[in-house]
Amino acid sequence: MSPRIAPVLQTKRLLLRPWRADDAPRPGQERDEISERFMPANAQPGPAMPWDQWFARRQRLTDSGEIVCWCIADAGTDEPLGDILLFGFDENIRGNAELGYWLHTNARGHGYVDEAVEEVVRWAFEQGGVTRLHAGTDTDNIASQNVLRRAGFRQWGNDRANWTRMDGTASDGTFFELLVSDDRDAQRAVPPPTLQTDRVWLRPFCTRDGERMTQVQADPITRLWFNSEPRTVAFNRERAAQRSLIDRERWGIWWAICAPGSDELAGGIGIQNIENGEAEIGYWMHPDARGQGLMTAALREITRWAFAEGGFRHLAVQVADGNAASVRVALGADYRPVGAWHQREVLGDGRVVDLLAFDRVP
Numbered sequence: 103m104s105p106r107i108a109p110v111l112q113t114k115r116l117l118l119r120p121w122r123a124d125d126a127p128r129p130g131q132e133r134d135e136i137s138e139r140f141m142p143a144n145a146q147p148g149p150a151m152p153w154d155q156w157f158a159r160r161q162r163l164t165d166s167g168e169i170v171c172w173c174i175a176d177a178g179t180d181e182p183l184g185d186i187l188l189f190g191f192d193e194n195i196r197g198n199a200e201l202g203y204w205l206h207t208n209a210r211g212h213g214y215v216d217e218a219v220e221e222v223v224r225w226a227f228e229q230g231g232v233t234r235l236h237a238g239t240d241t242d243n244i245a246s247q248n249v250l251r252r253a254g255f256r257q258w259g260n261d262r263a264n265w266t267r268m269d270g271t272a273s274d275g276t277f278f279e280l281l282v283s284d285d286r287d288a289q290r291a292v293p294p295p296t297l298q299t300d301r302v303w304l305r306p307f308c309t310r311d312g313e314r315m316t317q318v319q320a321d322p323i324t325r326l327w328f329n330s331e332p333r334t335v336a337f338n339r340e341r342a343a344q345r346s347l348i349d350r351e352r353w354g355i356w357w358a359i360c361a362p363g364s365d366e367l368a369g370g371i372g373i374q375n376i377e378n379g380e381a382e383i384g385y386w387m388h389p390d391a392r393g394q395g396l397m398t399a400a401l402r403e404i405t406r407w408a409f410a411e412g413g414f415r416h417l418a419v420q421v422a423d424g425n426a427a428s429v430r431v432a433l434g435a436d437y438r439p440v441g442a443w444h445q446r447e448v449l450g451d452g453r454v455v456d457l458l459a460f461d462r463v464p
């Protein structure tokens with residue numbers, strides 16, 4: 103036996119300590135649909151692996167040095183909240199390890215995993231002899247991806263049908279890595295700044311925007327100009343959670359647009375296709391919020407922020423020929439017409455039209 107000894111670690115609200123025989127899931131801590139869908143088999147105690155077996159297996163893997171694991175416990179009450187572990191040590195290359203975690207259903211939504219990941223990453227790099235951490239998630243598991251992004255992990259890829267659900271079926275996987283040499287603070291995903299003028303309020307997206315996003319997508323005018331189909335509310339809640347963090351390499355920087363004094367989603371605006379300080383701005387408005395000058399105000403403010411604080415040097419807006427309201431928005435925010443691509447845009451009704459280009463520089 104050559105166990106890896108996990109030290110007891112303490113954070114503001116948590117105690118990371120060894121699992122104990124009396125930590126069996128309490129009432130209200132049964133495995134739920136999210137665990138069934140997103141966790142590999144045997145990762146969490148449940149019907150297929152009852153607590154006693156799970157605990158014995160963890161003891162065995164700890165003794166053989168295959169894993170280092172902690173019970174995430176409430177620092178005040180010592181009650182178990184979830185699990186965090188390192189495994190796959192030295193796979194492919196020395197210093198490599200994989201990070202895994204789960205929270206009981208009744209412990210989610212408090213940022214506990216962020217706090218535990220922070221401490222375990224610190225320990226792994228400073229004391230655990232680890233130089234490269236990686237983690238994988240189901241591609242649909244946005245909550246977990248956001249944990250990794252906030253911790254400074256970088257997404258390196260997606261693999262199709264490479265993730266095994268608890269029931270043994272395959273789904274797509276999304277994979278992250280973090281090196282000890284990375285500038286972790288610079289890599290941490292953060293929400294876009296909240297921006298406010300007397301005409302408009304711009305805030306990060308959040309899951310409750312999913313319902314209004316779905317209504318926007320069902321609107322015939324949106325479907326015409328974006329040539330798109332409506333998605334489900336569940337999909338859009340996840341999408342909103344994902345867009346709540348900046349990712350300049352993927353979706354860019356997105357804001358939820360609200361009328362001053364209201365928190366209700368009126369529309370969305372994003373800086374996307376970012377490269378070399380250049381980007382394209384896209385936007386859409388809920389039908390019940392159009393025609394109040396909100397989008398023009400939003401585009402003006404995003405443009406101001408992008409040049410003053412976002413580090414951009416060129417911004418473009420592209421509008422399908424015929425979309426008069428959108429052209430008014432671009433011109434209203436002082437974008438300049440620069441020409442048109444012929445027959446470049448396919449509309450929702452199958453027509454192919456010119457794509458008008460507008461741009462601005464600082």
Ligand SMILES: CC(C)(COP(=O)(O)OP(=O)(O)OC[C@H]1O[C@@H](n2cnc3c(N)ncnc32)[C@H](O)[C@@H]1OP(=O)(O)O)[C@@H](O)C(=O)NCCC(=O)NCCS
Nearest residue numbers: 327385386387392393394395396397398421426427428430
């Ligand atoms: C384009 C869109 C975002 C505008 O949002 P909005 O909040 O209504 O925009 P604003 O109120 O700031 O400005 C709308 C302008 O268009 C004008 N307008 C609205 N409907 C119009 C129409 N059918 N024909 C001509 N002008 C129109 C308004 O009078 C206003 O112009 P003004 O500022 O000169 O008075 C919204 O119509 C929308 O979501 N459309 C569907 C999605 C889309 O087309 N996105 C852009 C793709 S490039």
